[in-house]
Amino acid sequence: MTALVIAEHDGSHLRGGTANAVAAAAKMAGEVHVLVAGSNAQGAAGEAAKLAGVAKVLHVPGAHYDGGSPENHAALVVPMARGYSHVVAGATAFGKSVAPRVAALLDVAQVSEITAVESSDTFVRPIYAGNAFATVRSADAVKVVTVRATGFDAAPATGSAPVEAAPAGPDLGRSKVLSRELTKSARPELAGARRVVSGGRGLGSAENFKMLEALADKLGAAIGASRAAVDSGFVPNDYQVGQTGKIVAPELYVAIGISGAIQHLAGMKDSKVIVAINKDPEAPIFQVADYGLVGDLFQLVPELTAKI
Amino acid sequence: MKILVAVKRVVDFNVKVRVKSDETGVELANVKMSMNPFDEIAVEEALKLKEAGRAAEVIVVSAGTSACQETLRSGLAMGADRAILVETDAELQPLAVAKLLAALAKRESAGLAILGKQAIDDDANQTGQMLAALLDWPQATFASKVEIDGAAARVTREIDGGLETVEMNLPAVVTTDLRLNTPRYATLPNIMKAKKKPLDVVKPADLGVDVAPRLATLKVSEPPKRKAGAMVKDVDELVGKLKNEAKVV
Numbered sequence: 001m002t003a004l005v006i007a008e009h010d011g012s013h014l015r016g017g018t019a020n021a022v023a024a025a026a027k028m029a030g031e032v033h034v035l036v037a038g039s040n041a042q043g044a045a046g047e048a049a050k051l052a053g054v055a056k057v058l059h060v061p062g063a064h065y066d067g068g069s070p071e072n073h074a075a076l077v078v079p080m081a082r083g084y085s086h087v088v089a090g091a092t093a094f095g096k097s098v099a100p101r102v103a104a105l106l107d108v109a110q111v112s113e114i115t116a117v118e119s120s121d122t123f124v125r126p127i128y129a130g131n132a133f134a135t136v137r138s139a140d141a142v143k144v145v146t147v148r149a150t151g152f153d154a155a156p157a158t159g160s161a162p163v164e165a166a167p168a169g170p171d172l173g174r175s176k177v178l179s180r181e182l183t184k185s186a187r188p189e190l191a192g193a194r195r196v197v198s199g200g201r202g203l204g205s206a207e208n209f210k211m212l213e214a215l216a217d218k219l220g221a222a223i224g225a226s227r228a229a230v231d232s233g234f235v236p237n238d239y240q241v242g243q244t245g246k247i248v249a250p251e252l253y254v255a256i257g258i259s260g261a262i263q264h265l266a267g268m269k270d271s272k273v274i275v276a277i278n279k280d281p282e283a284p285i286f287q288v289a290d291y292g293l294v295g296d297l298f299q300l301v302p303e304l305t306a307k308i
Numbered sequence: 309m310k311i312l313v314a315v316k317r318v319v320d321f322n323v324k325v326r327v328k329s330d331e332t333g334v335e336l337a338n339v340k341m342s343m344n345p346f347d348e349i350a351v352e353e354a355l356k357l358k359e360a361g362r363a364a365e366v367i368v369v370s371a372g373t374s375a376c377q378e379t380l381r382s383g384l385a386m387g388a389d390r391a392i393l394v395e396t397d398a399e400l401q402p403l404a405v406a407k408l409l410a411a412l413a414k415r416e417s418a419g420l421a422i423l424g425k426q427a428i429d430d431d432a433n434q435t436g437q438m439l440a441a442l443l444d445w446p447q448a449t450f451a452s453k454v455e456i457d458g459a460a461a462r463v464t465r466e467i468d469g470g471l472e473t474v475e476m477n478l479p480a481v482v483t484t485d486l487r488l489n490t491p492r493y494a495t496l497p498n499i500m501k502a503k504k505k506p507l508d509v510v511k512p513a514d515l516g517v518d519v520a521p522r523l524a525t526l527k528v529s530e531p532p533k534r535k536a537g538a539m540v541k542d543v544d545e546l547v548g549k550l551k552n553e554a555k556v557v
């Protein structure tokens with residue numbers, strides 16, 4: 001059995017999630033290949049070749065893969081997939097767009113956001129915002145799986161697999177990216193950060209939300225948010241942590257002015273240490289917090305920033 | 309242009325679901341059911357497109373038991389023109405739903421299909437992408453803005469690093485994200501009107517679709533419990549615990 005991992009990358013580097021998907025794939029199949037598609041993707045292909053467990057990297061040149069086009073990626077992967085037991089991708093915006101498309105064209109099921117591999121055909125995945133975990137078995141010839149990064153430690157860069165060129169698939173030209181508005185930040189990437197400081201509606205405004213920056217900078221933390229904070233325009237959409245946002249499991253998660261709705265908890269309750277600051281002693285966030293502090297965040301956050 | 313909107317009946321987002329003690333599933337008896345929140349956003353978007361003159365008809369579709377009629381009536385009460393129930397008691401997985409929707413999209417010659425990005429029960433996030441694949445249509449997932457301009461759709465998508473705007477030709481599939489719009493409430497007169505709107509019932513076999521599940525659920529279990537934490541009285545105690553007990557700073 002061989003698994004094909006669809007890499008996500010920016011040309012020079014693999015994106016977070018790919019190394020975790022490789023680690024999961026290694027638990028599903030004896031051999032792991034990684035597909036790196038795009039123009040000027042030698043850097044990313046080289047990184048993939050170093051991941052432990054990878055036997056071969058398939059480097060497919062083509063500018064029609066650069067925008068992450070789900071149509072073009074699916075058209076590339078589907079003919080290749082018949083030679084594989086598993087097609088695996090990270091459960092990211094990219095992986096979630098491509099994997100179901102691949103599965104449908106293969107007429108197989110897709111297994112989303114797995115957090116554990118029981119055997120080559122049996123996987124564990126959260127349902128109902130992580131309030132239950134389903135163990136599912138796929139009877140399909142090819143298993144198409146997306147991997148929740150927090151469930152698997154990233155494969156370390158200790159290997160040295162060969163990189164082979166492989167032919168490109170068609171450019172279907174079905175959709176094109178007109179523009180991107182990416183959030184710029186010198187802070188660590190939220191999904192893989194070791195520490196996260198998140199704010200909620202309790203911050204009250206975009207202006208006030210900035211007070212979390214000083215604390216995050218002192219901790220070397222990424223900044224996250226609840227849906228309410230994003231909907232209110234305090235921060236961009238990619239800050240949202242939760243069932244329908246990003247899933248994080250840092251060593252330290254500090255929730256500030258966040259009530260702790262089920263949908264928010266779904267995205268952060270696997271964090272190692274959770275700190276909550278909230279003025280409402282009954283806030284559900286305290287039920288998952290290791291350390292809870294009741295009080296006004298506008299006093300407590302500056303004090304914490306000064307003392308930590 | 310006709311817009312097909314897929315609406316799923318799910319456990320209401322406010323309910324904290326409980327796993328059954330025999331680990332065969334979650335407790336669904338006497339639990340409040342609602343339209344999947346992302347699907348309300350999908351209906352709203354379709355209605356806005358119709359109001360803006362970009363679409364002629366909005367058709368809501370649900371697949372599942374006869375209880376899904378209630379979900380369809382909610383969509384009609386919001387303003388959809390008619391509804392189709394694909395009735396079955398069978399367990400439906402995303403691939404099967406996508407096949408049912410693909411058959412209906414063809415039958416209706418729909419120009420656009422709008423789905424939620426994710427059903428909050430199975431959290432699969434698959435059906436829209438599968439539908440697009442089966443129809444060989446382009447897709448724009450996680451939409452936060454949709455503009456229709458003649459035969460093209462411009463969609464702003466919420467991606468991991470921020471936002472991205474893609475352009476694609478119709479027919480196409482769009483899946484909704486939270487920021488796309490705020491769904492309207494159905495007014496009482498519209499709820500009354502909805503009762504008289506057409507609701508067709510078809511069976512999967514009428515559409516030539518085999519809905520047999522591909523994944524077997526072996527067990528459904530409780531998530532690992534976090535052990536109860538402690539309250540601290542002030543910032544000094546918090547900093548002390550983080551340094552000396554948790555050792556994370």
Ligand SMILES: Cc1cc2nc3c(=O)[nH]c(=O)nc-3n(C[C@H](O)[C@H](O)[C@H](O)COP(=O)(O)OP(=O)(O)OC[C@H]3O[C@@H](n4cnc5c(N)ncnc54)[C@H](O)[C@@H]3O)c2cc1C
Pocket residue numbers: 199200201202203225226227228229240241242243244245246256257258259260261262263264267277278279280283295296297298321345346428
């Ligand atoms: C389909 C769907 C998907 C969703 N997905 C997500 C998701 O992915 N992520 C997510 O986060 N939510 C999600 N939600 C929303 C979720 O249900 C909650 O509405 C949201 O998490 C609430 O955000 P909040 O805690 O910031 O706001 P609130 O619930 O309003 O809580 C604000 C908190 O701040 C506290 N506070 C106020 N002022 C102060 C102060 N001065 N000092 C200290 N504390 C203060 C209050 O006591 C309160 O507890 C989703 C909802 C739906 C329906």
Ligand SMILES: Nc1ncnc2c1ncn2[C@@H]1O[C@H](COP(=O)(O)O)[C@@H](O)[C@H]1O
Pocket residue numbers: 313314315316317344346347350369370371372400402405422423424425426427428430431432433434435436
């Ligand atoms: N049984 C169903 N009936 C109607 N629409 C559905 C059904 N299942 C899924 N969908 C649609 O597909 C979207 C994504 O669901 P899922 O892929 O299961 O997360 C939902 O938001 C609905 O729009």
